[in-house]
Amino acid sequence: xxxxxxxxxPDFTAETTEGTIRFHEWIGNNWCVLFxxxxxxxxxxxxxxxxxxxxxxxxxxxxxxxxxxxxxxxGSHKEWSNDIKETQGYAPNYxxxxxxxxxxxxxxxxxxxxxxDSLTVRSVFVIGPDKKVKLMLTYPASTGRNFDEILRAVxxxxxxxxxxxxxxxxxxxxxDCIIVPSLSDADAKQKFPSGWKALKPYLRLVPQPK
Ligand code: BEZ
Numbered sequence: 261x262x263x264x265x266x267x268x269x270p271d272f273t274a275e276t277t278e279g280t281i282r283f284h285e286w287i288g289n290n291w292c293v294l295f296x297x298x299x300x301x302x303x304x305x306x307x308x309x310x311x312x313x314x315x316x317x318x319x320x321x322x323x324x325x326x327x328x329x330x331x332x333x334x335g336s337h338k339e340w341s342n343d344i345k346e347t348q349g350y351a352p353n354y355x356x357x358x359x360x361x362x363x364x365x366x367x368x369x370x371x372x373x374x375x376x377d378s379l380t381v382r383s384v385f386v387i388g389p390d391k392k393v394k395l396m397l398t399y400p401a402s403t404g405r406n407f408d409e410i411l412r413a414v415x416x417x418x419x420x421x422x423x424x425x426x427x428x429x430x431x432x433x434x435x436d437c438i439i440v441p442s443l444s445d446a447d448a449k450q451k452f453p454s455g456w457k458a459l460k461p462y463l464r465l466v467p468q469p470k
Contacts, residue, residue, distance in 0.1 A: 261369075262369050263368060263369060263385070263393055263396065264393070265393055265394065265395070265396065266392055266393065267392065267393050268391050268392060268393075269283070269284075269292075269294075269385060269387045269391050269392065269393050270283075270367040270368065271283050271284045271391075272363065272364050272367060274357045274358070274359065274363070274364055275334055275357070275358045276327070276334070276355035276356060276357050276358065277334055277337050277338055277341070277352070277355055277356045277358070278354075278355040279355075281327075281355065281357075284391055286325070286327075287325060287387065287389070287391065288389075289389045290323050290324060290325045290389060291322065291323055291324040291325070291386065291387065291388055291389060291394075291414065291417075291418070292324065292325050292326070292327065292385075292386070292387040293319065293324055293325075293326045293327070293384065293385070293386055293387075293410060293414070294327050294329065294368070294383075294384070294385045294387065295308075295312070295326070295327075295328055295329070295382070295383065295384045295385075295405070296328070296329040296330065296365065296368070296370045296380040296381070296382065296383045297309070297328065297329070297330050297380065297382060298330065298376060298379040298380055298381065298382070298401045299330055299331070299332060299379055300330055300332040300336045300337060300339075300340040301336075301340050301343070302401075304401070304402070304403075304404045305330070306340075306343060306344055306347060306348065307348060307404060308382075308404050308405060308407070309328060309344050309348075309352050309356075310344045310345075310347070310348020310349065310350045310351075310352075311348065311350075311407055312326060312328070312352070312354065312407055313344070313348075313350035313351060313352050313353045313354070314348075314349070314350045315407060315408070315411065316353055316354060318411050319411070319414075322411070322414050322415070322418065324414055325354070326354045327354055327355050327356075327357060328352065328354065328355070328356045328357065329356065329357040329359050329364055329365070329370070329380065330356070330357075330358075330359065330379075330380060331359050331360060331362055331365060331378075331379060331380055332358065332360065333358045333360050334356075334358040336358075337352075337356040337358055359380075362378075365380045368383065368385065370383045372398070375400055375401070376400070376401050379401070381398055381399065381400060381401060382397075382398065382399035382400065382401065382403070382404075382405055383396070383397065383398050383399075384396065384397040384398075384405065384410060386410070386413065386414060386417060388417070388421070394417050395413055395417060397410075412431075412432060415432075415433050416431060419437070419468070419469070422469075423437075423451075423469040424439060424440050424442075424443045424447075424448075424451055425437035425438060425439060425440060425466065425468075425469060426438045426440055433468070434468055435468060436465045436466065436467060436468065437465070437466055437467075437468050437469070438463065438464065438465060438466075439451075439452065439456055439464040439465075439466055441462055448464065452466050452469075454466075454467075
C-alpha cells in the first residue's frame with residue numbers, strides 16, 4: 261500500500277554495507293533520510309551517492325542519519341564505492357541497503373513499473389524520531405536529486421515541529437517565518453510577544469524563532 265505523510269515508516273531488517281540493521285532501532289532518536297537509487301554502476305547515481313557522502317556532516321549537524329538503497333547486493337555496492345570515491349572524491353560513508361529481494365522497495369512502494377521496470381526510482385523519505393514519514397519525493401531515473409533541498413526541507417521540518425510557524429516559499433535558515441493559521445492573534449501574542457508583521461490577517465510574518 262502507498263505510504264502517506266504522517267504514516268509510520270515501515271520497519272524492516274536488511275543487509276547493508278555496514279552490516280545487518282533493524283531500521284527503527286538504527287534510527288533511534290534521530291531523524292533519518294532514506295533514499296533509493298535505481299542501480300549500481302550507473303552515472304547519475306554515482307554523482308548522487310558521492311554528493312551525499314560529501315554533505316553527510318551537514319545531516320549530522322541536524323541529527324539526521326542517512327541511508328541509501330538499491331536492488332543490488334552488498335558486494336556490488338562495495339565495489340562501486342571505489343568508483344564513487346575515484347570520480348566524486350567521496351566514497352559512501354553511510355550504509356547502503358542491499359535490497360536484492362526488493363523487500364524494502366516493495367514496503368516503500370519504490371518500484372514504479374510504468375517508469376522503470378523492476379528497479380527502484382529515486383525516492384526520498386524523511387522520517388522523524390517518532391518514526392513517522394515527514395516528507396517524500398519521487399524523481400525519475402534520468403533526473404538527479406538536489407540534496408541541498410533535502411537539507412533545507414529538514415531545517416523547515418525541524419523548526420516547524422517545534423514552533424507554531426510554517427516556512428514560506430524558498431525559505432532558508434534565518435529568514436522570516438509565517439505564524440500558522442490555526443494560531444489566533446490572542447494566542448500568537450503569547451508565543452510571539454515581540455509581535456509580527458501582518459500583510460493580511462492570514463499572512464503574519466515573524467523572525468525565525470530560536
Ligand atoms: C543513472 O543513475 O544514471 C541511471 C540509472 C537508471 C536509468 C537511467 C540512469
